[in-house]
Amino acid sequence: MPAVETRKTIGLKKVWSRIIARLDKLSEKKTVVYSLYFASIIFFLGIILLPSLLGILLKLDTAMSVLSDPELLKRSFSAIFSSVILASIVSVLDVVTGLPLAWVIARKKYRWLSIVDSLVDFPLIVPTVILGYSTLLLWCEETPFSIIGFNGISPGFITVLLLHFAFSYPVVVRILVGKLLDIEATYEVAARTLGACSFTTARTITIPMLKSGIIASLILSFARSLSETGATIMVAGSFENGPVFIKKSIDAGLVPPMVFVSLVLIVFSILILAGLRLFGFKLKIPFRKSYRIEAALSVERVTRLRDASAIIIFLFLVFLPACFMVLSRMHLMLSSSLLGEIFTLQGAWFTYWVSVLNSYVIGFLTTLINIVFTLPMATIIVRRKLGGLVSRTLEALSTTSIIMPSVALGVSLSLFWGTTGVSDFILVLLAHLCITYPYMVSTMVSVLEDIPVELEEAGRTLGGTPFKVFRSIVLPVAKYSFLSGVILTFTRSVNETGATLAVSKTFKTVSVLLVEWVKAPGMKVEAGAGTMVLMLLSIILLVIFRYIYTKGGGGVA
């Protein structure tokens, strides 16, 4: 029996290595490489960019009507303004508070840090709308802090800020940890032996090297805050930002305000992001001076305090909101017979497991397809394969679809694909591709930016084909950043709600189902249990994936 098995695996290995050899050979041909570039651009334009925009652009003429309505115009602009302010605050807060935690995870050697490291991904796998609901419970309706005299706040700007901080923080930490792990600690050691204190070292050596990661973080958190709809509505109260305004217009059956606000937001954000990229890279962090206060900040007691507050911020403002809904329902779950029914595959739970399967299939396909198409794209962007102008334009455009409010994106997509009669499954897949594409591109871009070109050149002149160089040099060297790109894409797909709802009536992902349960009157306990099971499943999945990935990397073959 074992003999047969080994023969089988040997057979598989052979097929695998033959496929690899085949791809190696193919990547040698310039025509193939350029076709790949071409295909990735076509994919981007035809699947990602145009469908997300065209639905809106087709209704462009109607947007003009907003201009003639001063009341509506004023509301639109105040919503847009709120969005931009909110997104700016959120992205800056994310980086300022996320960097210390990323630092602790990447550089300190405590055992328990691997737990914190895994916990960071945890909020990512909670469907955003559930996170919104959970935030609402935690800070407004059922706050556990009433024992210390805090009786909750009413929904509004602060709750939206807390929510946005909670869902974008893990993204930032994930990216920064990846970067820090890829940057060799040796530079830091070198600088410190040259007499710089640890704070100065961080400022002059590590942070400049982290720049591409910081910029990617700012972009992603900014864009994510600008576009999130479903959860924001839950906690917004009377506060109105772009997406909330859009959702309200759509619900009221008004297309013009949605088109107008989406357009202005897109244009605005493209400008801001392009500026960030352009000036962000030129920006030099003061280098010569060594400030006296830095030595004080480097004292062990202070760094401990900093590490501790980073962890506390994470636990209370990010982790707790992510699991509060489940925690607060725990006693109900335990006292009912529900937990036993989960695995019976009957009634509501059957629907649940189908939707979980749906989500994972979609998440898997989304990640895979995005990897295939964003790689050549990132190469074009970073290596300027088609000239500087093309690169810069593509880079600026590639993040458009995360800037779009997800509801608007969904509406646009269904306007675009709706007439073609494709199945709901495909529609959801397309929507998820659009939403996650920017995550993958940004990570790939920052991966490629940080790989010294000479490593690739060395690989090529030693006889490696482009594919082999990528697979055995670029990928392993940047493995942590690549891993974080994959995790972000996959989890984003699994927890997406707004656009999925907008494009599909019949095909349900688990996030959509859970939102339905949350909103249904008698399903409180089920919603809690379902969320908990999903979290556990996703954690197991992530742990397995990470294990395989870190064990599997590093070989040469």
Place this chain on the structure above:
Amino acid sequence: MPKVVLEKVSKKFGRITALNEINLMLEDGEYSCILGPTGSGKTTLLKIIAGLVEPDSGDVYIDGRRVTGTPAETRNAVYMHQNYALFPHLTVSQNIIFGLTARGFSEEDARRKVSEVLEIVRLREWADAYPRELSGGMQQRAALARCLATGARLLLLDEPLGALDARLRLEVRRELSRIAEELNLTVVHVTHDQSEALSLADRLILMRNGKIVQAGPPEEVYFKPNSIFSAYFVGESIFLEGIIRSVNGRNVTLELKNGMAIEALSDDSFNMGELAVAAVRCEDIEVGGGPLTGSLKEVNFLGSFAKLVFELPRGLKIIVNIPLSRFIKEEFRIGASFQLSIPREKVHLFKPPSKGLAGEIEAV
């Protein structure tokens, strides 16, 4: 038989011309050194041969095959980066295996090859170390081993010894020439260090501003510089400006700015009354019995030789390198007056450069 031919190869980066119509032919088994100031296009030239940079115009041939536009991995020419570019996530032997599997070696052959090249570069015990665990010299040898293992017969080395200390440099230099000889490699070696170039090269290629100024055996470049730049950049020379006062067959007299005159040999390109620049190697100037008189200003003892600086009337400075044997025999007292002579066959005459002498040399 890696014979490399470049025909009218040009390359611009934006407004900078990195290479300007380069023509070059390298014979099989030849060890060439490219020498030139920073920014002169040395790296670009190597990368164009390697296929890492495509020329804007012109053609590259390797082994008689036109390779312009073909991908780097198919050229059988290995380029070694200045800072070695060892793959940080792979051990020394895995680094070497990379190139071997890329070229379709079986696993067993690859292992054999690895131990073979590690033997050549004397790194056997370090096969399983990661690059960061190696010293600079060892990293250099590991990178070299990685190139050698591929079996490529054309080696393109970009300042391979630049990061090593002076002693190690000498040692590795010897090793390089031994290996190149043993394996009959064709090597193009870029360097800033003229003694390295002079000692290693079968052919010395001198570059400046994207052009080849002079190429030939090192002795030829050294003894017959074809330009002021050649004389300045290879070896140590002094430059004297003056006017041709008499022409008698090949014998000419050059009157210097301070009124003193020296004799020189010239082809018949110089006429009476013309301006000229004489370049003389510092070790070719003799102390004693000449037409020039100067007072000794400075004495520098430099190990195997000594450097004497003389000052002549009107601010003219002449630097003379004399061998140690002579330096310890005689007394060279600062302030004393000495006669200096220059054998006429050691004087190289050039037309004055358009930018002036200082401009020509300082633009380096």
